[in-house]
Amino acid sequence: MTTSAETPFALVDRAKVERNVARLRDHLGGLGVALRPHVKTTKALEPTSMAFGGGTGPITVSTLAEAEFFAGAGYTDILYAVGIAPGKLDRVARLRQRGVDLTILLDTVTQAEAVVAFATEHDVPLPALIEIDSDGHRGGVRADDPQLLEIAGVLAEGGVEVRGVMTHAGESYFAYTPEALRAAAEGERRAIVDAATRLRDGGHPAPVVSVGSTPTAHAATDLSGVTEVRAGNYVFFDLVMAGIGVCTVEDIALSVAATVIGRGPDESLLTDAGWTATSSDRGTSVQPVDQHLGIVTTDEGVVIEDLVMVGASQEHGVLAVRPGAGRGLPDLAVGTRVRILPIHACATAAQHDHYEVMLGEGEPVTERWERAHGW
Numbered sequence: 001m002t003t004s005a006e007t008p009f010a011l012v013d014r015a016k017v018e019r020n021v022a023r024l025r026d027h028l029g030g031l032g033v034a035l036r037p038h039v040k041t042t043k044a045l046e047p048t049s050m051a052f053g054g055g056t057g058p059i060t061v062s063t064l065a066e067a068e069f070f071a072g073a074g075y076t077d078i079l080y081a082v083g084i085a086p087g088k089l090d091r092v093a094r095l096r097q098r099g100v101d102l103t104i105l106l107d108t109v110t111q112a113e114a115v116v117a118f119a120t121e122h123d124v125p126l127p128a129l130i131e132i133d134s135d136g137h138r139g140g141v142r143a144d145d146p147q148l149l150e151i152a153g154v155l156a157e158g159g160v161e162v163r164g165v166m167t168h169a170g171e172s173y174f175a176y177t178p179e180a181l182r183a184a185a186e187g188e189r190r191a192i193v194d195a196a197t198r199l200r201d202g203g204h205p206a207p208v209v210s211v212g213s214t215p216t217a218h219a220a221t222d223l224s225g226v227t228e229v230r231a232g233n234y235v236f237f238d239l240v241m242a243g244i245g246v247c248t249v250e251d252i253a254l255s256v257a258a259t260v261i262g263r264g265p266d267e268s269l270l271t272d273a274g275w276t277a278t279s280s281d282r283g284t285s286v287q288p289v290d291q292h293l294g295i296v297t298t299d300e301g302v303v304i305e306d307l308v309m310v311g312a313s314q315e316h317g318v319l320a321v322r323p324g325a326g327r328g329l330p331d332l333a334v335g336t337r338v339r340i341l342p343i344h345a346c347a348t349a350a351q352h353d354h355y356e357v358m359l360g361e362g363e364p365v366t367e368r369w370e371r372a373h374g375w
Contacts, residue, residue, distance in 0.1 A: 003356055003365035007259040007337065008273035010352040012047075012369065013301075015360035016253035017235055021050045024217060024234050033223045036060050036079060038212065038232030041346045043372040044355065045073050047235050060212070060230045064091045069372035071100045079103045079210070081166065081230065083131060083139055086114035093124045103163055103208075107131040107140050112151045116158030127161040129208060130199075134191035135184070137170035143195035149202045156204060164208030164227075165195045172215035176244050176288065181219035188216050193225035215246050238345035239295060243287040249295065249303065255339040256348060257299070257356075260332045264318050267329045268310070271317040271338065278340050279347035280312055291343060293317075299337040301361050304330055309340050 028035050037051045040062035048059060048070070058077040061067045067078050068091075076099060080092070084104040095102045106112055106128055119126045130151055133140030141147045152162045169188035175181045188211050199206040211223070212230025214237075223229070236254040237247040258273035275293075284291040293309035296319055306325035311318035317340065321327055332338065342348035349355075349371070357367035 003358075005257070005356050005365065007257045008271075008277035009257050010349060010355045011255050011257050011339065011365070012236070012355040012357045013253045013361060014357050014367070016251060017047050018050060020234055020237060020247075020251060020253060021047070024231060025051065027218060028223075028229055031220065031223045033226055034058070034228045036210070036212075036228045036230050037235070038062070038081070038230045039066055039070060039372075041232040041349060042235050042369075043069070043349070044369040045070070046357075046367070046369045058228070060232070063372075063375045064088060064095070065374040066372045067095055067100070067102060071095055071098060075100075077101050079105070079129070079166070079230075081105055081168075083107055084111055084115065084128075086111070086118070089115065089118045089126070092126060093118070093122055096124060096126070101127075103127050103129055105129050105131050105166060106151065107133075109147065109151055109154055112154040112158075112160075116154060116160055119160055120158060125161065127163045128155060129163050129166040129210065130195075132165050132167040132192055132195045134167040134188045134211075135169050135171040138168070140167060143191050143198060148195060148198060152199055152202065152204045162199065162204045162206065164206040164210065165192055165199065166208070166210040166230075167192045167195075167212075168230075169211070169213045169216045172213050172219075173240065173244065173283075174286070175215060178219070178245065181215055181244070181246070182221060185216035185220040186222070188213075189220065189223060189226055196225065214241060215244060218246050233345055236342075236345040236349070238342045238348070239291045240283040240287070240344055243284050243289060243291070249341065252341050252345075254345050254349060254355075255297065255301075255341050256294075257337060257339055258317060260319075260334055260336045260338065261316075262334060267320060269319040269329065269332055271319060271340075272315065273317045273340060274315040275312040276314055277351055278309065278312065278317065278342065279344065279351055281342075281344040281347040283344045292322075294340040294343055297339045297341060299339065301339065304338070
């Protein structure tokens with residue numbers, strides 16, 4: 001990797017991104033289901049365009065700032081996949097008035113009533129999906145919850161289009177075997193199809209049946225009844241995904257370039273990449289192998305065996321030998337460049353305003369990808 005950029009910075013291997021994108025596209029194509037990529041990981045136009053062969057297509061966002069950013073680049077089919085706050089409906093309406101088919105998400109009667117009231121007052125269509133809780137994690141209503149039909153009824157009676165249902169199998173991030181991952185994918189599919197069936201039996205068309213998480217998207221072997229899959233982390237991957245077997249360390253396309261700036265206490269090295277550059281996500285702490293705050297590689301991308309980022313303050317990173325490894329600290333002089341592989345790509349990417357992009361390992365940095373910011 002050759003670049004004059006000062007550390008720390010976010011580095012992307014374009015060749016790995018292309019392979020990661022092609023892998024999921026081919027897998028879902030074999031299952032006959034459309035992909036609606038979640039842009040919340042990269043928040044950048046270039047890797048998203050790769051999912052559509054260089055064009056645009058349906059996407060998922062986690063913030064309205066992302067929706068506005070991508071709408072400005074010609075994306076017109078957008079799912080805002082976070083439960084709608086009534087105070088944000090003005091921005092939703094403005095996007096729809098720009099010609100963006102923006103779908104919102106909700107899981108309470110109160111939200112449904114607020115959406116109906118806004119749509120009626122402003123005479124603006126606000127199509128919605130109802131969020132389904134498929135695994136006891138985070139938001140949504142259960143497929144058999146009476147509130148499902150109650151929410152749909154409030155929307156339909158108020159003239160708001162009920163487009164269908166959406167779920168995210170968050171518990172799949174804690175599945176550590178191929179069998180457990182397949183079971184998570186099937187549980188997600190079964191719950192969302194059951195919810196869609198209940199809606200249709202209740203007189204609601206529910207044309208959209210949306211599932212998605214990077215683990216289940218790759219593990220699924222049957223997506224009968226599902227119309228689309230959402231995933232975002234798969235573009236970069238990270239050490240959490242490697243820890244559950246969805247990818248390998250070699251597939252991780254994002255890293256943070258850092259420089260050794262000194263020695264720390266207790267046989268450690270200091271770098272100029274603290275939590276403001278890498279985040280302080282500890283997602284692998286519950287996995288069989290704890291990767292602390294990230295695995296360390298050379299500037300050429302070669303993993304330095306048993307060297308991990310064990311601590312961080314705002315602008316300092318602490319590198320040390322993995323506890324129990326029984327080896328000495330590598331001799332990395334002040335000024336040596338290293339890279340930190342991310343625990344959670346979404347969190348690490350969020351620390352940066354752009355990516356420095358190389359075509360592949362050993363190639364110079366030739367591109368700069370800008371990111372959307374804010375909410």
